[in-house]
Amino acid sequence: xxxxxxxxxxxxxxxxxxxxxxxxxxxxxxCLTLALGVLPFGIAFGATATELGLGAGHSAxxxxxxxxxxxxxxxxxxxxxxxxxxxxxMVAVVINLRLGLYGGALARSFPTRPTARRALxxxxxxxxxxxxxxxxxxxxxxxxxxxxxxxxxxxxxxLAWQLGTVLGATLGAQAPPSLGIDFxxxxxxxxxxxxxxxxxxxxxxAIAAVLTFVALPDLPRGLPLVLAAAVxxxxxxxxxxxxx
Amino acid sequence: xxxxxxxxxxxxxxxxxxxATYAIRASLFVWPTATSSPxxxxxxxxxxxxxxPVLVVSTLNASxxxxxxxxxxxxLAAAAVAWRTHNVTATLAVGMAALWLMSA
Numbered sequence: 001x002x003x004x005x006x007x008x009x010x011x012x013x014x015x016x017x018x019x020x021x022x023x024x025x026x027x028x029x030x031c032l033t034l035a036l037g038v039l040p041f042g043i044a045f046g047a048t049a050t051e052l053g054l055g056a057g058h059s060a061x062x063x064x065x066x067x068x069x070x071x072x073x074x075x076x077x078x079x080x081x082x083x084x085x086x087x088x089x090m091v092a093v094v095i096n097l098r099l100g101l102y103g104g105a106l107a108r109s110f111p112t113r114p115t116a117r118r119a120l121x122x123x124x125x126x127x128x129x130x131x132x133x134x135x136x137x138x139x140x141x142x143x144x145x146x147x148x149x150x151x152x153x154x155x156x157x158x159l160a161w162q163l164g165t166v167l168g169a170t171l172g173a174q175a176p177p178s179l180g181i182d183f184x185x186x187x188x189x190x191x192x193x194x195x196x197x198x199x200x201x202x203x204x205x206a207i208a209a210v211l212t213f214v215a216l217p218d219l220p221r222g223l224p225l226v227l228a229a230a231v232x233x234x235x236x237x238x239x240x241x242x243x244x
Numbered sequence: 245x246x247x248x249x250x251x252x253x254x255x256x257x258x259x260x261x262x263x264a265t266y267a268i269r270a271s272l273f274v275w276p277t278a279t280s281s282p283x284x285x286x287x288x289x290x291x292x293x294x295x296x297p298v299l300v301v302s303t304l305n306a307s308x309x310x311x312x313x314x315x316x317x318x319x320l321a322a323a324a325v326a327w328r329t330h331n332v333t334a335t336l337a338v339g340m341a342a343l344w345l346m347s348a
Contacts (some may be wrong), residue, residue, distance in 0.1 A: 035334045051269030058258070065262030075261060078327035083252055085260070092261040096268050098295050105288040108280070115274055127299065131292055135330075180343050183315060184336065185303040187322050191335035193296035194326035202293035209294045210301055225298055232294025237287050 023145030027152030030136065034128040035160035037188035040181045042164015047172045048073070049165075052080055053165060056169040063165040067123070067158065071095040075143045075222055096224035098229060102130040109137050109146055121147070124154030131192035205236025312317035 012178075042063070049059035066072050071092040078088055081220075102125050111116060133150050136142045197203050209232025216224045272279050279288060300319070307315050322339030329335070 025260070030332075033336060037336060054254075058255070062262075063260050066265050068265055071261065071265065075257060077255055077309040079257065085257055088257045089260050089264060093264050093268065096265045098291075099265065100268040100271050101288065101291045101295070103269055103271060104276065104279040104284075105291045107276030108285065111276070118274045119270055120272045125269045125273065127296065131296060134292060147253060154281050178347075180311075180315075180340070180347065182306070183318070183340065183343050184304070186300050186315070186319055187336050188332075189300040189301060189303060190294055190319060190322050190339065191326050191332040193292070193300055194323050194335075195330040196292035196296060201290065205290045205293040206297040209298050213298045213301055225295070225302065228298045229291075229294045232298070233287055233290050236290030236293055243279050 020145045020148040023148040024138075024152035027132075027149040027154075028156045030132050031153035031156040034132065034188060034191075035156050037184045038069075038128065038157055038160040039164040039167075040115075040184050042150050042161045043168035043171075044182070045069060045072055045076070045235075046165040046168020046170075048076055048168075049174065050169045052076060056166060058158065059169040060162065066092070067161060068092075068096050068126070075099060078221075091220065091222050094220075094226055097226055098127075099125050101229070102127075106130060106133060109133070109143075113147065117147070121150060121154070124151070124158060126154070126157055128188065128192065128200065129154045130159050131196060135195060162219055199240075200237045201240035204239040205232040208232050208235035314346045315343065318346060 040195060045063070046056075049062065050056070054062075062072055062075075066075075074091055074095055075088050078091060083091075103122060106125070107118075110121070113121075122168050129150065132153055133146075136149055137146055193206070197206055209228040212231040213224050213228035219227075279285065304312070304315060304319060318339050321342040322335050325331070325338045326335040
């Protein structure tokens with residue numbers, strides 16, 4: 001079963017977002033809680049960067065230029081450990097490869113958009129925006145005003161990341177560890193991952209990817225995720241093909 | 245050990261990683277011809293399921309060994325809520341509440 005198999009634009013479908021503005025507001029609202037989850041990440045990144053002597057300006061520049069938390073953290077840690085430029089770039093690329101797959105999976109939702117507009121939208125692609133947009137576009141009426149929804153949600157997450165970075169860089173990480181704020185990270189991914197498991201092939205892909213990730217030996221950072229995702233994609237596609 | 249002040253290496257890294265990350269994001273999104281075939285679409289449809297659960301495990305693994313059992317239980321409670329409600333706020337609220345209750 002593929003409840004969201006038909007991704008073609010259905011502009012006549014009923015919608016709870018009658019205008020582009022309403023769709024943008026909906027994007028903002030759907031991403032607002034996720035943005036609350038992004039904020040502590042940003043603070044942790046800004047605080048770590050300051051600890052390493054980066055300064056608020058450079059931390060913010062990094063968050064604007066790269067806008068990808070896991071890769072930014074990895075670059076910081078490896079830079080502290082004295083890694084070479086080539087290693088820093090390669091590790092970040094491997095960690096961020098999934099963003100390319102997100103782009104590919106989202107592209108069919110914006111088939112008629114001009115290249116220039118898609119080029120601007122691409123900058124906003126994150127884990128959170130990807131999962132939220134895909135869920136929204138699969139809803140009844142979710143095909144309308146997709147760009148507005150995407151940009152509204154994307155800018156919300158972007159602002160949260162930049163705000164968190166600046167707060168962390170200027171104030172440092174001041175939350176007591178006993179609050180367990182870092183637990184927000186897995187929770188955000190649970191909130192994104194679980195509703196995305198729509199059929200047997202999805203469940204098979206998820207189990208295969210997680211088992212691969214857990215079973216892999218100690219590999220360079222970022223690589224286990226790429227390998228696990230590859231196995232998940234293969235198993236999911238095979239199960240999908242064999243399901244009548 | 246704290247490295248010396250933001251060296252040209254780090255600044256160059258920021259620019260290069262930024263450009264590379266943008267190129268990755270834009271590649272299949274801006275020029276989707278490579279992904280338009282039904283076979284590729286069939287694979288891309290599994291992207292959320294193949295990546296997001298791994299990010300759950302990898303971020304959960306960042307906990308200390310003493311934290312891990314309680315955090316895993318709280319994560320399972322949150323997953324149950326996510327399954328039932330598809331609601332981000334409820335998932336985060338129940339997950340954090342479960343963690344605090346069990347750690348208290």
